[in-house]
Amino acid sequence: MASQGVKPAEQLRARETRDKLVAALERLLKEKAFTEISVAEIASEAGVAVGTVYRRFENKDALIPVVFDLYRARVEAQAASPEGRFEPDLEAGLRPALRELTRRAWRFLGQDGHLVRAAHLHARLRPDLVGDEWEAMIEASVTSYGLLVDAFDSEVKRGDRDAAARFVFYMLNTLLVEYGLYPQDGPGVGLGQMSGPDFTDSVADAIYGYLATPDS
Amino acid sequence: MASQGVKPAEQLRARETRDKLVAALERLLKEKAFTEISVAEIASEAGVAVGTVYRRFENKDALIPVVFDLYRARVEAQAASPEGRFEPDLEAGLRPALRELTRRAWRFLGQDGHLVRAAHLHARLRPDLVGDEWEAMIEASVTSYGLLVDAFDSEVKRGDRDAAARFVFYMLNTLLVEYGLYPQDGPGVGLGQMSGPDFTDSVADAIYGYLATPDS
Amino acid sequence: MASQGVKPAEQLRARETRDKLVAALERLLKEKAFTEISVAEIASEAGVAVGTVYRRFENKDALIPVVFDLYRARVEAQAASPEGRFEPDLEAGLRPALRELTRRAWRFLGQDGHLVRAAHLHARLRPDLVGDEWEAMIEASVTSYGLLVDAFDSEVKRGDRDAAARFVFYMLNTLLVEYGLYPQDGPGVGLGQMSGPDFTDSVADAIYGYLATPDS
Amino acid sequence: MASQGVKPAEQLRARETRDKLVAALERLLKEKAFTEISVAEIASEAGVAVGTVYRRFENKDALIPVVFDLYRARVEAQAASPEGRFEPDLEAGLRPALRELTRRAWRFLGQDGHLVRAAHLHARLRPDLVGDEWEAMIEASVTSYGLLVDAFDSEVKRGDRDAAARFVFYMLNTLLVEYGLYPQDGPGVGLGQMSGPDFTDSVADAIYGYLATPDS
DNA sequence: TATGAATGAGGTTTCATTCAT
DNA sequence: CATGAATGAAACCTCATTCAT
Numbered sequence: 001m002a003s004q005g006v007k008p009a010e011q012l013r014a015r016e017t018r019d020k021l022v023a024a025l026e027r028l029l030k031e032k033a034f035t036e037i038s039v040a041e042i043a044s045e046a047g048v049a050v051g052t053v054y055r056r057f058e059n060k061d062a063l064i065p066v067v068f069d070l071y072r073a074r075v076e077a078q079a080a081s082p083e084g085r086f087e088p089d090l091e092a093g094l095r096p097a098l099r100e101l102t103r104r105a106w107r108f109l110g111q112d113g114h115l116v117r118a119a120h121l122h123a124r125l126r127p128d129l130v131g132d133e134w135e136a137m138i139e140a141s142v143t144s145y146g147l148l149v150d151a152f153d154s155e156v157k158r159g160d161r162d163a164a165a166r167f168v169f170y171m172l173n174t175l176l177v178e179y180g181l182y183p184q185d186g187p188g189v190g191l192g193q194m195s196g197p198d199f200t201d202s203v204a205d206a207i208y209g210y211l212a213t214p215d216s
Numbered sequence: 217m218a219s220q221g222v223k224p225a226e227q228l229r230a231r232e233t234r235d236k237l238v239a240a241l242e243r244l245l246k247e248k249a250f251t252e253i254s255v256a257e258i259a260s261e262a263g264v265a266v267g268t269v270y271r272r273f274e275n276k277d278a279l280i281p282v283v284f285d286l287y288r289a290r291v292e293a294q295a296a297s298p299e300g301r302f303e304p305d306l307e308a309g310l311r312p313a314l315r316e317l318t319r320r321a322w323r324f325l326g327q328d329g330h331l332v333r334a335a336h337l338h339a340r341l342r343p344d345l346v347g348d349e350w351e352a353m354i355e356a357s358v359t360s361y362g363l364l365v366d367a368f369d370s371e372v373k374r375g376d377r378d379a380a381a382r383f384v385f386y387m388l389n390t391l392l393v394e395y396g397l398y399p400q401d402g403p404g405v406g407l408g409q410m411s412g413p414d415f416t417d418s419v420a421d422a423i424y425g426y427l428a429t430p431d432s
Numbered sequence: 433m434a435s436q437g438v439k440p441a442e443q444l445r446a447r448e449t450r451d452k453l454v455a456a457l458e459r460l461l462k463e464k465a466f467t468e469i470s471v472a473e474i475a476s477e478a479g480v481a482v483g484t485v486y487r488r489f490e491n492k493d494a495l496i497p498v499v500f501d502l503y504r505a506r507v508e509a510q511a512a513s514p515e516g517r518f519e520p521d522l523e524a525g526l527r528p529a530l531r532e533l534t535r536r537a538w539r540f541l542g543q544d545g546h547l548v549r550a551a552h553l554h555a556r557l558r559p560d561l562v563g564d565e566w567e568a569m570i571e572a573s574v575t576s577y578g579l580l581v582d583a584f585d586s587e588v589k590r591g592d593r594d595a596a597a598r599f600v601f602y603m604l605n606t607l608l609v610e611y612g613l614y615p616q617d618g619p620g621v622g623l624g625q626m627s628g629p630d631f632t633d634s635v636a637d638a639i640y641g642y643l644a645t646p647d648s
Numbered sequence: 649m650a651s652q653g654v655k656p657a658e659q660l661r662a663r664e665t666r667d668k669l670v671a672a673l674e675r676l677l678k679e680k681a682f683t684e685i686s687v688a689e690i691a692s693e694a695g696v697a698v699g700t701v702y703r704r705f706e707n708k709d710a711l712i713p714v715v716f717d718l719y720r721a722r723v724e725a726q727a728a729s730p731e732g733r734f735e736p737d738l739e740a741g742l743r744p745a746l747r748e749l750t751r752r753a754w755r756f757l758g759q760d761g762h763l764v765r766a767a768h769l770h771a772r773l774r775p776d777l778v779g780d781e782w783e784a785m786i787e788a789s790v791t792s793y794g795l796l797v798d799a800f801d802s803e804v805k806r807g808d809r810d811a812a813a814r815f816v817f818y819m820l821n822t823l824l825v826e827y828g829l830y831p832q833d834g835p836g837v838g839l840g841q842m843s844g845p846d847f848t849d850s851v852a853d854a855i856y857g858y859l860a861t862p863d864s
Numbered sequence: 865t866a867t868g869a870a871t872g873a874g875g876t877t878t879c880a881t882t883c884a885t
Numbered sequence: 886c887a888t889g890a891a892t893g894a895a896a897c898c899t900c901a902t903t904c905a906t
Binding site: 011013014017043048049050051052055 | 865866867868869
């Protein structure tokens with residue numbers, strides 16, 4: 001599923017160049033937003049010439065889907081890894097499961113938060129350029145949350161299970177990302193210097209509370 | 217309490233110009249992010265010359281605090297207005313109170329969401345330029361949520377009331393803003409086309425669930 | 433002999449404003465070149481509004497003759513003052529007389545050098561705007577040097593006395609000004625940190641040597 | 649020995665562009681001061697785009713050292729040229745040697761005076777930006793004047809030979825430059841329309857007189 | 865194919881001057 | 886008359902993109 005504007009890179013050399021550029025972009029994204037990074041900077045960080053960037057990507061914007069691809073790849077990688085696979089302890093109940101879940105997501109943010117930030121920022125700055133990137137990524141997650149909800153069926157009081165799974169996904173992402181990525185620059189400021197574990201537990205409790213509250 | 221970089225405008229005419237500029241900026245912020253708006257655009261939208269902007273503001277960045285000032289002013293205006301004042305029905309209980317609260321916040325976003333978006337985006341794009349803007353705005357809100365929590369003391373199971381009030385503030389802001397401002401471009405996509413009332417009720421339930429869940 | 437572009441200022445108030453502006457300009461000229469000083473700066477330094485400057489002077493350039501007027505006034509003031517009047521000791525001879533002369537000129541530069549610098553710089557930057565300012569100032573000086581040369585007639589070996597007087601004026605001005613005003617930024621650098629008296633004596637010796645050398 | 653702020657230009661094309669820019673700047677400096685020349689003008693005179701200037705030079709100020717480099721190059725070129733090499737006739741004596749020297753310096757000014765003017769003006773207008781440019785240029789000259797003074801040892805009455813060489817350099821430069829570059833706009837006006845040879849001879853005589861006068 | 869030099873539109877900012885109050 | 890707000894041309898500089906080598 002090649003991203004738009006990315007030129008075919010069948011040759012080995014071309015593929016290598018592409019990879020160098022992507023890696024360079026990711027490195028730079030750890031420090032600033034995509035809009036603040038110039039093409040020359042990316043080229044130089046990758047050790048190639050500016051012109052070479054344009055040989056592989058139609059224009060600067062064509063690099064954006066790359067960020068989403070990376071994001072998705074990391075999510076999948078974590079899900080597939082031995083330590084990443086999440087198999088909740090059904091005996092222990094929903095609440096501990098959610099705490100474990102938020103803790104894992106938090107760890108992911110610590111590692112790959114820059115990609116998440118880039119994806120979010122881009123979506124906000126250039127809503128016009130947002131394609132189906134989100135939907136694909138989201139559906140997979142929502143499905144797995146649906147399974148989780150079903151696994152603890154007796155503890156969940158929400159009537160509409162699909163809606164509940166979606167809302168769980170929404171809370172998990174939104175709440176963790178905001179404080180995880182911008183602890184100093186937004187509503188997260190109000191949390192003071194809340195510790196990571198305290199924070200993830202609170203988020204888990206909120207999700208738990210939501211699921212355990214019957215929708216009147 | 218003039219913001220930094222804003223030049224004194226003692227004369228009536230000067231203040232009028234300042235107001236025209238601020239209004240123009242706000243209008244433009246409904247359509248794009250601050251970084252995408254040029255000074256020439258602001259001037260033209262305000263119907264003044266470019267140089268005039270620089271007579272009232274030291275440089276483009278000096279316009280940023282204006283956004284925060286506006287944001288704060290709108291919050292206060294709503295809080296002060298007859299329909300805005302929020303006096304929860306103590307008989308009805310915490311849950312209805314929270315539903316009313318989220319509904320009001322939602323309405324606010326509908327009206328002044330562009331300011332919220334501008335503030336958030338700016339904080340993310342130029343974290344270096346973020347001053348104490350957030351803190352001042354946040355403390356007032358946190359206090360009022362503390363009062364709310366206390367008012368329904370018997371229903372709240374959280375031990376640390378201050379931390380709870382802060383987390384309530386965090387949830388309210390984060391959850392409402394994400395879907396309110398970017399229903400199509402982020403985690404909110406996963407909610408499908410959830411209706412406003414359904415969404416605000418869900419958020420209220422999550423907050424309620426959080427408060428009603430004892431922290432083990 | 434009103435300078436060009438200076439508007440008539442018959443009223444007392446107007447005259448006062450003019451004086452405030454001139455004094456402000458002179459103060460600023462001690463720190464930077466005329467081209468680096470903005471009209472707003474002058475107005476502010478003078479404690480008047482920008483528009484007021486334009487009421488008294490046609491435009492910024494019209495302030496330049498003011499500098500020359502000041503320059504001339506200071507020269508005349510020194511020449512007229514009790515300590516300023518230079519009456520060489522005829523018995524002592526030409527060389528001591530020249531040393532005294534250079535020493536006085538040096539002192540003048542210390543006091544009013546900023547005016548000299550402004551005049552020189554302006555002449556170089558805007559040769560088109562130079563009027564008869566120089567000629568008037570120069571002729572007076574040349575005449576007095578002619579008298580000096582005549583006073584030490586027996587020591588002077590130059591044939592053409594008028595040419596000699598002119599060249600003496602030229603040396604005196606050129607040599608003293610360069611090192612006096614720009615000890616760090618031009619040929620003067622080569623002199624190292626030569627002391628004032630050593631320097632003025634050297635200049636006097638050069639002039640003396642020139643006069644005492646017969647033109648073959 | 650690249651000047652500061654000048655970007656490396658390894659490729660032939662880049663060096664050609666650099667040369668075009670330098671040549672254009674020199675041409676423009678014949679007509680006006682550096683501060684009066686805009687980057688757009690330089691680019692247009694060189695036949696390149698504005699951005700190209702910034703590809704070769706970090707900013708406008710980085711062009712200034714270029715002027716000094718050119719200046720120095722021209723001095724060295726003259727010193728190295730067959731007609732330029734100055735080997736005084738030891739038999740004829742100091743005075744004719746100095747007359748020849750001033751005549752050569754005068755010729756240099758006629759050819760490359762615009763560079764000298766640019767260097768002087770810049771040093772006066774932006775004293776903050778003056779680096780070691782002068783010192784490097786000056787030391788070479790002072791040394792050669794020292795040799796000259798030594799060559800005519802018997803005619804020189806000054807005690808401190810190094811100081812004498814430095815003062816000779818100072819006189820030569822200062823006196824020739826003022827009248828050479830600004831015959832109409834400064835103390836030089838007083839010289840009337842003195843002819844070139846008469847003027848250079850007078851300067852030579854002054855230097856001679858200075859050297860031949862014993863410092864009491 | 866890869867390079868990096870060149871382009872030029874567009875952005876921010878300054879400041880001499882004009883003009884309504 | 887004085888004021889200082891407003892003007893807008895023009896300066897410097899950046900950077901996505903093109904193109905000759």
